[in-house]
Amino acid sequence: EIATNFGVSKITVHEHLTHLEKKGAIFRLRARARGIQVLHDPDSPEALGIEPQKEMSLPLLGKIAAGRPIEAIEDRELLDLGELIPHGPNHYLLEVRGDSMIEDHILDGDYVVVERREHAQNGETVVAIIDDNEATLKRFYRESGHFRLQPANTNYPPLIRDRVQIRGVVVGVIRQVR
Structure with a gap:
C-alpha cells in the first residue's frame, strides 16, 4: 500500500522502513498487516537529530528589590531552570x-x-x-x-x-x- 500510494518500489519502501526502525522511529510487528508503530513524534528533538540537553540549574542567592530597597539576605539554594521553563515532547x-x-x-x-x-x-x-x-x-x-x-x-x-x-x-x- 505504501509503495502504491507514493509511487515507489516495494524495495524502496522496505529500505526506508528498515532505516526508520534502526533509528528508533518505528517498531514493526512482523506478523501483522499494517503492523507499524510510530515510537516518537517526528518533530521531537530525537527525530530531528538534536540531542536533548541535560537538566540545568543555577544557584539562587536570594531576592533583589526592583522597587523599594529591601534588606540584603543571602539564601543559598539550587534552582532547577526546567521548573521555570515549560518543556516536554509537545x-x-x-x-x-x-x-x-x-x-x-x-x-x-x-x-x-x-x-x-x-x-x-x-x-x-x-x-x-x-x-x-x-x-x-x-x-x-x-x-x-x-x-x-x-x-x-x-x-x-x-x-x-x-x-x-x-x-x-x-x-x-x-x-x-x-
Missing part, C-alpha cells in the same frame, strides 16, 4: 521577529516557548498559519463567522480571517539581556 521554541506583541512584553529577539496544540481559547497567544502558508504570533479570538488575530501593539491592525490553523499556544517567553 513544546518547542520560536525566535520572535517583529514588534507586534510588545504590549504583551514579547519583544523582537525573544524566544517563545510554544505548546503544540491545534485549538486555543479566546485571548491566548498563538502560533497561527494564515493564508495557507504564513505564520504569525498573535492573540487568538473566535468570533461570529471569523477569527481575529489581535496584535499586542496599537500600531498594527487585527488580522481577520475565515480560516486559521493553530500550531501552538505560547506558554513562556525567554529573553536574553544584552
